[in-house]
Amino acid sequence: MKKTLTAAALTVLMSSTAMAENIGVSMALFDDNFLTVLRNGIQEQADGMEGVDVQIEDAQNDVARQLDQINNFVASGVDAIIVNPVDTSATQAMTQAAEAAGVPLVYVNREPINVDTLPDSQAFVASDEAESGTLETIEICNILANMGRDPARVYILMGELSNQAAVMRTKDIDDVIAAGKCAVEIEEIDRQTANWSREQATSLMTNWLSSGEPFDAVIANNDEMAIGAIQAMKASGIAMEDVVVGGVDATQDALSAMQAGELDVTVFQNAAAQGGGALQAALQLARGEAVDQKVYIPFELVTPDNMESYMSKN
Numbered sequence: 001m002k003k004t005l006t007a008a009a010l011t012v013l014m015s016s017t018a019m020a021e022n023i024g025v026s027m028a029l030f031d032d033n034f035l036t037v038l039r040n041g042i043q044e045q046a047d048g049m050e051g052v053d054v055q056i057e058d059a060q061n062d063v064a065r066q067l068d069q070i071n072n073f074v075a076s077g078v079d080a081i082i083v084n085p086v087d088t089s090a091t092q093a094m095t096q097a098a099e100a101a102g103v104p105l106v107y108v109n110r111e112p113i114n115v116d117t118l119p120d121s122q123a124f125v126a127s128d129e130a131e132s133g134t135l136e137t138i139e140i141c142n143i144l145a146n147m148g149r150d151p152a153r154v155y156i157l158m159g160e161l162s163n164q165a166a167v168m169r170t171k172d173i174d175d176v177i178a179a180g181k182c183a184v185e186i187e188e189i190d191r192q193t194a195n196w197s198r199e200q201a202t203s204l205m206t207n208w209l210s211s212g213e214p215f216d217a218v219i220a221n222n223d224e225m226a227i228g229a230i231q232a233m234k235a236s237g238i239a240m241e242d243v244v245v246g247g248v249d250a251t252q253d254a255l256s257a258m259q260a261g262e263l264d265v266t267v268f269q270n271a272a273a274q275g276g277g278a279l280q281a282a283l284q285l286a287r288g289e290a291v292d293q294k295v296y297i298p299f300e301l302v303t304p305d306n307m308e309s310y311m312s313k314n
Helices: 007-018 033-047 063-076 092-101 129-146 164-178 200-212 223-235 252-260 270-287
Strands: 022-025 052-058 080-083 103-109 122-126 154-157 186-193 217-220 244-246 266-268 294-296 301-303
Touching: 007 092, 022 033, 022 063, 022 186, 022 270, 033 129, 033 223, 033 270, 052 164, 052 270, 063 080, 063 092, 063 164, 080 270, 092 103, 103 270, 129 164, 129 217, 129 244, 129 301, 154 164, 154 200, 154 223, 164 186, 186 223, 200 223, 200 252, 223 252, 252 266
Parallel strands: 022 052, 022 080, 080 103, 103 122, 122 294, 154 186, 154 217, 217 244
Antiparallel strands: 266 301
16 A cells, blocks of 8 residues: 655654664574574665664573573664574564563564464565575485486484574475475485584584495484584595585575585575565564565575576675
8 A cells, every 4th residue: 555654654664763873683593604694684784774783693502691681782782683593493582572672573583483373563584495406306306216216215314402593494304205296206315403503514424424324315403413424434535426415594604515516405594685684674674664574585405507607785
């Protein structure tokens, strides 16, 4: 519906936008390649806007620290808060703290457990995780079929089990197989968490390799774990053309591994767009404007055939 501003309303709008707007941002972890791109997306968006300041803090993967940061943002009088949750099952307390103080809050990238009951002053900006693991798994299945690996034996690397993205991406794998969307029969050897970490995935994959179990593919919840698995396999003398490896995020390191013929599949998650979208939603809420409570940025499948289009995106 077309809206017409009265002269008084226009005056208020102009005066509010002329004043500096301060946005507090709590990131789960600075030391993460994907989250670094997301954080930079927030900063770059703010840098390109007049009168918008962002204060970005590192929660260092500590739930208590993150809640303290939110309370500190409230006490300092920020206009809105953006949160990339450490633990998506612990977001209710953050929602309550911001709502009680009358400060708008936007969750970004990781879906809060209370996403369906967020107050009007809060929103969620991310990509729909029902797409991520689904795109990854179906493509891995297609590659395995082309290689004549049927049945195919696979390992599954999961992210942090307290994280909604890890839970959903793993469910995507199971759903693809259960729904008959996989082009081959899948025999799962094992699944374990490596907590999104390249180093932990290297260690876990090394342990799996020591068992001597034959396998055809590794399906990882993110690129960092996929790269860790690749490093372990290369150290063990495995030819990467003999195994299929997939991840999610399309980070620069992942695309370099794909160029080298080591990573077969990844899924582009637009970190910069999520960061910029979260800042835009926070500003709109701070100005009293209506915002969709769920804003999704589409995932996109990345393979060696189209990877050149993504080389500079994440």
